[in-house]
Amino acid sequence: MDAKDLLPMGEITRRSGFAASAIRYYEAEGLIEAHRSGGGQRRFERGVLRRLAFIRAASNVGLSIEEIRDELGRLPGNRTPTKADWHRISRHWGRRLDEQIAALQRLKGGLDGCIGCGCLSLRSCAFSNPDDVHGEDGAGARLLPDSLRRPHPTKRASG
Ligand code: FES
Known part of the structure; x- marks a missing residue:
């Protein structure tokens, strides 16, 4: 070439x-x-x-x-x-x-409901994520659908 x-x-x-x-x-x-x-x-x-x-x-x-x-x-x-x-x-x-x-x-x-992010700031968190139990499952807002919990593009494309 x-x-x-x-x-x-x-x-x-x-x-x-x-x-x-x-x-x-x-x-x-x-x-x-x-x-x-x-x-x-x-x-x-x-x-x-x-x-x-x-x-x-x-x-x-x-x-x-x-x-x-x-x-x-x-x-x-x-x-x-x-x-x-x-x-x-x-x-x-x-x-x-x-x-x-x-x-x-x-x-x-x-x-407007709990998304399992660990904030425990909503009344619904007491039902959906009592004591941040979803924190044991891994990073991210655990109650969001998988496809919405992907790493942010800047995390993937930095460097
Ligand atoms: S909205 Fe964050 S833990 Fe419930």
């Missing part, structure tokens, strides 16, 4: 909207690849922008970094997603979105 076809980090951050730290993180996680210039600076093939757009869309749907890696890993030769790939993946995301919508509807109906 001709070096002039490769984009520098500044161009990638400007076009993708991701911070350089996020780009480095996704490279370290194996979601994108970078070449190195003679001076050791990262240089990216233009197709990386499409992979980054895919990563952003997948994150917004609620896919974890592992799920995004799996989806990208199903693409032969580590290539960028084609129209056919998008179609296949969007069917999968459609199911995911249906689950998210159902979870949000349950949340909408239950936000």
